[in-house]
Structures are given as C-alpha cells and as structure tokens.
Amino acid sequence: MLVTGIKSKPVYAPLQADLRGRYHLMLGMDAGAAPLLRVIAEMRAASAQSVMNTRVLLVPGAPAAVEQFTAAAVGDVQAFPGTPALLEQFRAILGQSLMGTRLYVAGPESFIGLVMKIALEFNLNKDEIRAEESGTLARRVYCIHCRATTENVRTNIVRCVDCDTWLLVRDHYSRRLAAYMGVMVDAEAPGELPPLKEVFL
Amino acid sequence: MSDAQTIAVEIVGIEQVTPLIKHFKLAPVGGGNLPVFSGGSHIIVVMQGTERLHKNPYSLLGSPQQLDTYEIGVRRMEESRGGSHFMHDAVKVGSRLEIAHPVNLFGLDKIARKHVLIAGGIGITPFLAQLEDLHGGGVPYELHYSVRSTEHAAFLQRLRQREGDRIHMYYDSEGQTIPFEPLLASQPLGTHVYVCGPAGMITHVIATAQFCGWPDSHIHWEQFSAPPVGDAFEVFLARSKISVHVPPDQSLLESIEAAGVEVPYLCRGGVCGFCHTRVLELDGTLVHNDHFLSDADKAKSKSIMPCVSRAQCKRLVLDL
Numbered sequence: 001m002l003v004t005g006i007k008s009k010p011v012y013a014p015l016q017a018d019l020r021g022r023y024h025l026m027l028g029m030d031a032g033a034a035p036l037l038r039v040i041a042e043m044r045a046a047s048a049q050s051v052m053n054t055r056v057l058l059v060p061g062a063p064a065a066v067e068q069f070t071a072a073a074v075g076d077v078q079a080f081p082g083t084p085a086l087l088e089q090f091r092a093i094l095g096q097s098l099m100g101t102r103l104y105v106a107g108p109e110s111f112i113g114l115v116m117k118i119a120l121e122f123n124l125n126k127d128e129i130r131a132e133e134s135g136t137l138a139r140r141v142y143c144i145h146c147r148a149t150t151e152n153v154r155t156n157i158v159r160c161v162d163c164d165t166w167l168l169v170r171d172h173y174s175r176r177l178a179a180y181m182g183v184m185v186d187a188e189a190p191g192e193l194p195p196l197k198e199v200f201l
Numbered sequence: 202m203s204d205a206q207t208i209a210v211e212i213v214g215i216e217q218v219t220p221l222i223k224h225f226k227l228a229p230v231g232g233g234n235l236p237v238f239s240g241g242s243h244i245i246v247v248m249q250g251t252e253r254l255h256k257n258p259y260s261l262l263g264s265p266q267q268l269d270t271y272e273i274g275v276r277r278m279e280e281s282r283g284g285s286h287f288m289h290d291a292v293k294v295g296s297r298l299e300i301a302h303p304v305n306l307f308g309l310d311k312i313a314r315k316h317v318l319i320a321g322g323i324g325i326t327p328f329l330a331q332l333e334d335l336h337g338g339g340v341p342y343e344l345h346y347s348v349r350s351t352e353h354a355a356f357l358q359r360l361r362q363r364e365g366d367r368i369h370m371y372y373d374s375e376g377q378t379i380p381f382e383p384l385l386a387s388q389p390l391g392t393h394v395y396v397c398g399p400a401g402m403i404t405h406v407i408a409t410a411q412f413c414g415w416p417d418s419h420i421h422w423e424q425f426s427a428p429p430v431g432d433a434f435e436v437f438l439a440r441s442k443i444s445v446h447v448p449p450d451q452s453l454l455e456s457i458e459a460a461g462v463e464v465p466y467l468c469r470g471g472v473c474g475f476c477h478t479r480v481l482e483l484d485g486t487l488v489h490n491d492h493f494l495s496d497a498d499k500a501k502s503k504s505i506m507p508c509v510s511r512a513q514c515k516r517l518v519l520d521l
Contacts, residue, residue, distance in 0.1 A: 020411065020416075022413060094390055096487060097390040098386070099385070099391075099410075099414065099415050100414025123310075123391035125316050125416060128416045
C-alpha cells in the first residue's frame with residue numbers, strides 16, 4: 001500500500017505578509033507565535049495600517065506570548081485556553097468577515113488542519129490562506145473502518161481509539177476531515193504487524 | 202475542434218430586443234435536442250459571408266434545462282469585420298447555420314457562498330443562463346446591470362419577472378454608475394464576482410476588487426475580443442512548409458485555416474488559450490491582443506494566440 005509520496009499530503013511554506021489583503025486574521029498555537037510575530041514585523045516595515053487591521057487569535061504556549069502581540073500593537077489579540085475555544089471564535093469571526101481578508105496560520109500540523117477545515121467551509125481559497133508548521137507533526141488519524149478520529153498520533157501504526165483496529169497511518173490527507181487516513185494494517189494477515197516506530201515528532 | 206464536429210441548426214425565432222441587439226433562437230435541423238450546457242457557456246457560430254467564413258463566439262442565454270433550442274444575443278458592432286452584420290442583416294427565420302458544441306470558460310464557482318454578477322450592455326448574455334442555474338439554489342446572488350438607457354436594457358423584462366429586486370439597474374443616460382468600490386468592499390467572505398461587458402468595465406472591476414483585497418481566485422471575467430485589424434504580414438508554417446499571407450482585416454487564425462491548416466481552438470476570442478502556438482522565428486514584433494498569456498510570456502515572444510494576435514514583422518515562423 002502506498003504510504004508516502006501521496007499528493008494530498010499538505011505542504012506548508014514559511015509565512016509571508018500579503019499586503020494585497022485589506023484585513024489580516026492570524027491564528028497561532030504554541031511555537032506558532034514566533035512566525036506570526038515575524039510576519040507582523042514584516043508588515044509594519046511596509047504598512048503600519050496593515051498591522052492595525054490585524055486580528056490575532058492565540059492558544060499561547062507561554063503567557064508572555066500574548067504580551068508580545070500587544071506590544072506589537074496589532075488591532076486585536078485574544079488568547080484561548082485550547083483549540084476548541086479558538087476555533088469557535090474563528091468560525092464566528094469568519095461569518096462576519098469581508099472579502100479582502102487574509103488568513104495566516106502557524107502551529108502544530110493538526111492545528112493548521114483544523115483551522116483549514118473551517119476556512120474551507122467559508123470558501124477561502126489557497127490564495128487567501130498562508131500556513132507554516134511550527135511544532136509537533138503528530139497527526140489526527142481517521143479510521144476508514146469506523147470513522148473515528150484518533151488524535152496525537154506519533155507512530156507509523158496506531159490502534160483506533162474507537163474500534164481498536166491496528167491502523168496504518170498513510171500520507172493520504174483529507175482537508176474536509178482535517179485528518180490522515182488510517183487503514184487496517186493486518187487485514188491480509190491477521191496479527192502480523194510491522195514494527196511500531198515513532199515517526200511523526 | 203474542426204468543422205466536422207459542428208451541428209447544423211435552423212433559426213426558428215428572431216427578435217429585435219434593443220436598437221442594437223437581436224435575440225436569435227436556434228433549433229437543430231431535423232429536431233431533437235442540442236448538447237447539454239452549463240450557465241456561462243458559449244458556442245461558435247459559423248457563418249458563410251459573401252467574402253469569407255465568419256466564426257464568432259456567442260454566449261448561450263437560454264435555460265440550460267431547455268435543450269430543444271439555443272438562444273443567443275448578438276449586438277451589432279460598429280466596427281464589425283462582418284460577423285455581427287451578417288447575423289443582423291442576412292440571417293432570417295429559416296436560415297441555416299453551423300455551430301460548434303458549447304464550451305464553458307465562464308462557469309460559476311460551485312462552492313461560493315455568494316455570487317455578485319456585473320454586466321455591461323451585451324455582457325448580460327452569459328448571466329441570463331447562469332441565473333437559471335442560480336435561481337432557487339439557496340446561495341445568495343445579485344446582478345448589477347449597466348446599460349446606456351432604458352431602450353438598451355436587453356432582456357430586462359425577463360430578468361425582472363424572475364429575479365425581482367435581485368436585479369440592480371444603472372442607466373448611463375440618468376448618470377447612474379455601478380458603485381464598484383462600496384459594492385466590492387462590503388461583500389462577505391467566500392463571495393465570487395463575475396464581470397462581462399466592455400473592456401474598460403472589466404479592467405475596472407478587476408482593479409477595484411484587487412484594491413479591496415480580493416484574491417484573483419474569486420474574480421471571474423469574460424470578454425471575447427474580435428480580432429483587431431492590423432498591417433498585413435506573411436507567416437511561414439514550419440511543419441506544413443507553406444507560406445500564408447495575412448491581410449489587414451483577417452485574423453492570423455482565419456488566414457491559416459483558409460490555407461487548409463487546422464489549428465485547435467475553442468473561443469476564437471483570446472480567452473481560452475487553446476490555439477496557443479509556438480513561435481520559431483521572428484524578425485519584428487508580435488502584437489498580442491489576447492487575455493490569456495501573461496505579460497511576461499507576451500514579452501518573451503515565444504508564443505502567440507493566432508485567434509486575435511498579429512505580427513509586425515518581415516518574417517514569422519510558426520510551429521504548425
């Protein structure tokens with residue numbers, strides 16, 4: 001079975017300011033704060049107004065992160081205790097946002113995926129979103145057999161959180177589900193499992 | 202596309218809808234249905250004029266649900282090379298024409314959260330079919346339609362009946378203009394804008410949308426350019442090993458076709474990129490009139506869209 005070399009695996013690039021946008025919405029988690037601050041500095045050099053038109057939603061790794069954004073004089077900064085609360089606010093903001101908004105996402109890959117999933121529902125296209133990986137590559141894995149999603153997967157194979165099936169974690173990614181596909185690994189030869197390895201660190 | 206794939210149609214209805222626009226209904230010769238199409242599609246109409254063959258693109262404006270006839274709107278162009286005058290003057294009910302299968306280069310984005318349609322004059326035609334697709338679909342949409350004056354408001358009654366206050370009219374004669382900037386600066390995320398009309402309007406909408414921060418993937422436009430006239434020139438077709446003369450009022454594509462060499466095409470209006478042809482040698486400059494090649498590619502002079510572009514040169518060799 002093809003595990004790697006699959007086109008659907010998202011590829012991210014270092015964040016860059018897109019000054020063609022009129023409003024800027026930034027979402028960060030943990031180490032993702034640093035790339036966002038870098039973009040804000042880049043923006044300020046070109047247009048102070050853009051920084052004023054920037055809103056930041058953050059799941060901070062350390063309390064000091066919020067102050068760094070406040071010090072950078074962005075339009076608004078909001079901190080959240082976890083991803084679900086941030087995503088709820090994100091969805092509410094998108095519902096009121098106007099064309100001309102650019103999205104910047106930085107943090108662990110699974111965080112980016114969850115943000116992208118909501119952005120997709122609002123028909124944001126690739127030229128409106130920039131994302132940079134920063135932090136763990138642990139995956140959300142969707143069990144194609146029982147449709148449960150197992151979080152924080154760091155290994156090449158994993159037991160489905162719901163149906164207990166041993167799943168092979170493929171690079172086949174669903175943007176709609178924000179998860180990689182997990183496929184029963186010992187279907188042909190029950191009980192024969194490849195060695196368990198930590199690969200998504 | 203070659204003429205072998207055209208469909209024979211008969212004109213079954215003609216209505217003068219404005220002083221400049223005629224509305225034609227085309228039915229397949231021998232009855233039956235025409236090919237399915239989606240809103241925004243166009244057909245190429247092949248007309249045997251007195252001096253030459255005309256092949257012009259026209260948007261389909263009828264309902265995609267109704268396939269026993271196609272409907273097109275033809276504006277009489279002042280500086281016509283003959284096609285629109287032929288349709289207006291020579292074509293009568295009962296006349297037979299050839300058409301090519303419909304092609305859509307101006308489709309709606311199916312997952313948009315809102316559609317804003319902007320039409321100028323005859324540019325209304327692709328939207329008439331798109332509105333049929335949008336009507337009752339649950340996704341918000343609105344049409345902004347600008348015309349010279351009330352007598353030039355083609356198909357307005359048909360639009361009003363169906364769409365009511367989703368239609369916003371602007372009359373030049375009353376000094377009314379579409380408020381492009383407030384309109385485009387206030388659209389919800391996930392909106393797509395579509396514009397069809399005069400070149401100046403299209404350029405203005407694209408520039409205003411970009412100014413308001415819109416990304417290119419949400420901006421859609423269609424404009425079929427008629428092939429502009431220019432200086433005569435000679436072209437050598439390297440693979441066919443023949444020389445072709447291109448007179449001032451005939452396009453490069455038409456001249457090549459008249460010499461018996463087939464070039465693939467879809468729109469014949471500088472939009473689709475299908476007739477993209479490699480330039481092997483050039484002693485002079487290309488006159489690019491298409492909307493397909495990027496400015497960088499135009500500057501390289503390594504390729505040309507023969508449907509609308511020409512050359513000012515002593516020698517031009519094409520990979521045909």
